[in-house]
Amino acid sequence: MTLDLLPIGQRAVVTAVDWAVLAPDEAQRLQALGLDVGARVALSHRGIMGGRDPLAVTIGRMTVALRRSHARAMTVGEI
Amino acid sequence: MTQQRSAALVGNPNAGKSALFNALTGARQKIANYPGVTVERKAGRLVLPSGEPVALTDLPGSYSLTPTSPDEEVTRKVILGEFPGEPMPQVLVVVLDASNLEQHLVFAQEVIALGRPVVVALNMIDLAERDGLVLDPAALQEALGVPVVATVAVRRRGLDELAAAIAAAEERSPEHHRPHVTMTERRLTAHAIAAAAIVSETAKHRLHSKLDRVLLNPWLGPLILFALLFVMFQAVFSGAAPLVAGLDSGIGWLAIWVKTLLPPSLARDLLTEGIIAGVGSVITFLPQIVILFFFILVLEATGYMARAAFLMDRMMAAVGLSGRSFIPLLSSFACAIPGIMATRSIADPKDRLTTILIAPLMTCSARLPVYAVLIAAFIPQRSLAGGIGLQGLVLFILYLSGIVSAMVIALVLRRTVTKGAASGFIMELPKYQLPTIKDIALGLWQRAVIFLRRAGTIIFMVTVVLWLLLNFPRAAPGEDQVDASIAGHIANGLAVVVKPIGFNRDMALALIPAMAAREVAVSSLATTYAVSAPDDAAVAVKLGDQLKANWSLPTALAFLAWFVFAPQCMSTIAVTRRETNGWKWPAFMLGYLFALAYLFAGLTYWAAVWLGLG
Numbered sequence: 001m002t003l004d005l006l007p008i009g010q011r012a013v014v015t016a017v018d019w020a021v022l023a024p025d026e027a028q029r030l031q032a033l034g035l036d037v038g039a040r041v042a043l044s045h046r047g048i049m050g051g052r053d054p055l056a057v058t059i060g061r062m063t064v065a066l067r068r069s070h071a072r073a074m075t076v077g078e079i
Numbered sequence: 080m081t082q083q084r085s086a087a088l089v090g091n092p093n094a095g096k097s098a099l100f101n102a103l104t105g106a107r108q109k110i111a112n113y114p115g116v117t118v119e120r121k122a123g124r125l126v127l128p129s130g131e132p133v134a135l136t137d138l139p140g141s142y143s144l145t146p147t148s149p150d151e152e153v154t155r156k157v158i159l160g161e162f163p164g165e166p167m168p169q170v171l172v173v174v175l176d177a178s179n180l181e182q183h184l185v186f187a188q189e190v191i192a193l194g195r196p197v198v199v200a201l202n203m204i205d206l207a208e209r210d211g212l213v214l215d216p217a218a219l220q221e222a223l224g225v226p227v228v229a230t231v232a233v234r235r236r237g238l239d240e241l242a243a244a245i246a247a248a249e250e251r252s253p254e255h256h257r258p259h260v261t262m263t264e265r266r267l268t269a270h271a272i273a274a275a276a277i278v279s280e281t282a283k284h285r286l287h288s289k290l291d292r293v294l295l296n297p298w299l300g301p302l303i304l305f306a307l308l309f310v311m312f313q314a315v316f317s318g319a320a321p322l323v324a325g326l327d328s329g330i331g332w333l334a335i336w337v338k339t340l341l342p343p344s345l346a347r348d349l350l351t352e353g354i355i356a357g358v359g360s361v362i363t364f365l366p367q368i369v370i371l372f373f374f375i376l377v378l379e380a381t382g383y384m385a386r387a388a389f390l391m392d393r394m395m396a397a398v399g400l401s402g403r404s405f406i407p408l409l410s411s412f413a414c415a416i417p418g419i420m421a422t423r424s425i426a427d428p429k430d431r432l433t434t435i436l437i438a439p440l441m442t443c444s445a446r447l448p449v450y451a452v453l454i455a456a457f458i459p460q461r462s463l464a465g466g467i468g469l470q471g472l473v474l475f476i477l478y479l480s481g482i483v484s485a486m487v488i489a490l491v492l493r494r495t496v497t498k499g500a501a502s503g504f505i506m507e508l509p510k511y512q513l514p515t516i517k518d519i520a521l522g523l524w525q526r527a528v529i530f531l532r533r534a535g536t537i538i539f540m541v542t543v544v545l546w547l548l549l550n551f552p553r554a555a556p557g558e559d560q561v562d563a564s565i566a567g568h569i570a571n572g573l574a575v576v577v578k579p580i581g582f583n584r585d586m587a588l589a590l591i592p593a594m595a596a597r598e599v600a601v602s603s604l605a606t607t608y609a610v611s612a613p614d615d616a617a618v619a620v621k622l623g624d625q626l627k628a629n630w631s632l633p634t635a636l637a638f639l640a641w642f643v644f645a646p647q648c649m650s651t652i653a654v655t656r657r658e659t660n661g662w663k664w665p666a667f668m669l670g671y672l673f674a675l676a677y678l679f680a681g682l683t684y685w686a687a688v689w690l691g692l693g
Contacts, residue, residue: 025147025426026503031262032142033507034182038266044288045295047393054392054402054504056295061179061210063291063508065389065402070503 004055004071006043012076014039021073033064040079043071085134085166086125086245088200089158089190090174091183092140093509095202097121098232099174100137101518103242127246128239136168139423143262144189148426158190170196170248172241177214177229178207178510180276184269185262191225192260196248199227200241205234206510211281219276225251233515287382287511294383300390311374312478313471315367315447322366323451330359331621349546352609356622357542357602358535365530367451368444372526373519375413380514384409385506392504398486399493401425401504404434408485411441412478413526415651419658429499433492435655436668439647440485442478444530445597449642450477452601456623457635480643484675496667541592542602549610561585561611580677581637581684585629597648633687640683645676 006012014037019027035041035057044063045056053068088096104123121137138157139150146152153162160167173190175183191197201216220227226244230237294300334355341347378384384406392402403425411418418438425431442450454470461469493499545566554563561567561584570588577587585607593600601622608625626635647669655665 023500023503026505028145029142029147029426029505032147032185033505034185034266036263036266038263045291045389046297048297048301048390049393050297051393053396054389056291056389056508058288060181062182063287065385065392065504065506065508067392067396067504070505 001076002072003041003043003057003074003076004052004068006041006076008043008046011040011042011079013079014041014074015077016075018073018075022070026070030066030070034059034062035064035066035070035074041076083134084127084131084170085136085168086170086172087136087138087157087168088172088174089138089154089186090140091142091176091179091186093507094140094174094176094183095232096137096140096174098518099200099202099230100135102232102235102238104135125242125245127242129246131246133170133245141186143186149423149431158193170198170245172198172200172245174200174202176207177201177204178210178212180214180219180273181266181269184272185265187223188260188265188268191223194251196251197225198241198244198248199223199225200237201227201229202232204229205231205236206512209286213278213280214276215278216276219272222272222275233518290511291386291508294386295389300386304387304390307378309475311371312475313468314374315370315474317468317471319366319370323363326363326365327621330355330363333359345550348550348610349543353543353546353606354539356605356609357546358539359605362531363448365527367447368530369523369527371444371447372413372523375410376519376522377514378409380512380518382509382511385508388506389508394486396501396504398490399501400430400433400489401427401502403504403506404430407434407438408441411438411443414443414445415439415441416654419651419654422658427499427502429493429497430502432659432664433489433497435658436492436497436664436671437485437489439651439668439672440481440488440644442481442643443597445648446642448598448601450474450639452604452622453626453635453639456626457630457632477639477643480640484643488671538599538602541599542606545588545592545603546606546610549607559611561588561607564610577677580641580681581631581634581688582641582680583630583634586634586638593648597642600642632692633684636687636692637680637684641676641680643676644679645672647672 001012003012003014014035017035017037022030030036039059042058043055044058047053047055054065055068055071057064057066057071088100090096100121100123103125123135123137125133125135127133136157138154141151141154143151144155144158146155156162157165157168158171171190171193173187175187187199199219201214201219204214207214214229216227216229226248228237228241228244230241232238294303334351337351337355338347341350378387387409388402388405390402391405395401395404404422407418407421407425409418410421415438418441419435422431422434422438425434451474454473458470458473463469463472548566548569549561549564551565552563554560559567562571566588567584569591570584573587573590574582574584577590582590585604588607589600589603592603604626605622608622608629630638652665652669655668656662659665
């Protein structure tokens with residue numbers, strides 16, 4: 001399952017990231033924010049007004065906003 | 080002579096660097112809460128316990144030494160001593176958010192590994208405690224191998240200890256014996272260090288996730304944001320009204336008093352018609368500008384601004400931008416200059432350029448006086464259904480026109496001149512914080528001073544020059560003074576160009592000095608009508624009534640439409656030149672905005688005439 005499909009509030013761990021599909025500087029930015037293999041994440045908010053973008057991901061004690069296209073590159077598994 | 084000691088604050092965005100910088104130096108600087116607020120070099124003086132001064136710099140927040148935005152590049156270059164004309168800071172003060180250690184320690188390790196003198200400030204430790212997190216600074220110091228001081232910038236806790244640590248910071252050897260450490264390895268180390276430093280952790284239900292559930296709700300969130308913006312614009316207009324009226328009559332009274340005091344002369348006329356009428360008419364808008372900045376400062380300081388960016392991302396994505404552009408654009412409602420500078424936190428260069436080019440379409444506070452005087456004169460003060468004032472509604476529509484045009488233009492630009500891959504949106508949403516009254520008051524004070532300084536310098540000078548141009552050469556008996564003057568001749572020439580869109584000569588006259596600062600349009604009109612007044616009684620008539628007597632409604636509406644787009648003040652052009660490294664983009668900006676201003680003023684005028692409003 002990829003991060004964008006995770007049910008709201010369910011905790012998961014990032015098991016793989018397909019860095020190749022992301023723009024290099026965006027990949028770097030995500031990594032800098034801690035979104036990398038091994039990160040424990042949960043999806044806290046998804047989209048506005050019926051849309052599915054953007055996403056708010058909780059990682060540690062931080063909340064990061066990102067787009068669905070980024071979350072799709074991240075495979076998550078059960079903790 | 081010994082070289083002055085220097086230090087720099089470094090850390091992730093939202094570590095509280097700006098607040099710590101303010102507390103350490105007492106320097107006047109804006110504190111806010113969304114990533115990327117510290118876009119300018121901020122320098123101040125910290126006095127050590129020994130009395131020795133240290134030059135302290137506040138560097139833009141960064142996630143690593145490998146830059147992903149122009150902001151982070153500045154930080155990297157300054158830290159490594161590669162920034163031209165900027166001496167390398169001797170001591171690096173790494174600022175950490177105590178409640179987000181495992182994230183902030185990643186960059187901290189990178190900085191510490193440089194082997195330079197480092198002091199760590201474990202900041203906002205009170206908020207960590209609020210979240211049920213108890214930390215052991217000594218354990219952290221042990222693990223990092225550099226001094227660690229616990230601080231609470233807003234309560235001035237730990238500041239003396241931090242200053243002492245900066246004074247004692249010493250040279251260490253760089254970790255050159257170690258192989259290259261990857262980001263992943265640093266992250267693992269960060270986790271281990273953070274785990275060791277945490278004494279106890281109780282999972283308190285945190286305030287901010289509760290607030291986010293409401294404020295980021297897919298349906299409620301956008302409604303709250305728009306309601307908030309609507310309230311903001313209503314408050315700017317209605318809330319300030321009594322204060323504006325008070326200032327207005329005070330200035331009118333001053334002009335009359337000076338007239339009775341001094342014998343009739345040209346110098347007296349310069350004072351009353353030029354300076355008091357001109358500068359005074361601009362100063363009356365101070366209350367509105369203060370209210371607008373109050374809202375923007377509070378939104379920034381509470382952390383809501385980043386949520387607004389989240390909520391706006393979808394809309395911005397539709398025109399090829401991202402939610403990140405929303406923050407510079409909202410700042411541009413106060414002034415395009417800080418707005419354009421705030422675009423430095425946008426990583427994508429095409430995105431950034433587009434945001435810069437549309438920033439002037441956000442109605443800045445300098446346009447407010449022009450809108451306000453015309454709305455007050457031409458739009459009846461009536462209440463519509465639901466207690467919404469008609470005047471406030473018109474003001475809201477003017478702001479909205481700017482926003483909608485900006486979106487349409489962004490869409491066009493992203494498909495033509497700033498074509499490129501669609502940009503992403505990656506942004507930290509900071510913790511909610513109660514803004515401190517002191518910080519907000521300081522911010523408002525700074526804005527008010529800047530506004531009054533402008534009124535006292537640029538606007539004063541332009542008004543005086545305009546008055547001179549309006550009064551010389553003197554009119555022959557029976558001839559209108561404005562027609563005879565140099566300014567009148569210039570305006571008559573320009574009036575030919577703007578006549579098709581319904582502008583009269585007095586408006587043409589106001590357009591030229593408005594290039595210096597938009598609000599000068601108001602003082603120019605005030606001066607013009609004061610000069611052409613047949614007698615003293617007519618001078619005392621308020622500007623609004625003067626306008627009502629001289630302009631038709633379509634003309635006034637066309638003038639409002641013109642100001643949605645133009646003119647660009649010289650400061651905006653200058654900052655655009657600086658931020659885009661050349662004259663190409665400011666010239667482009669100026670050209671397209673004037674063309675749109677002409678077109679839309681014309682359309683408004685013709686439509687209003689056709690509807691029979693005039």
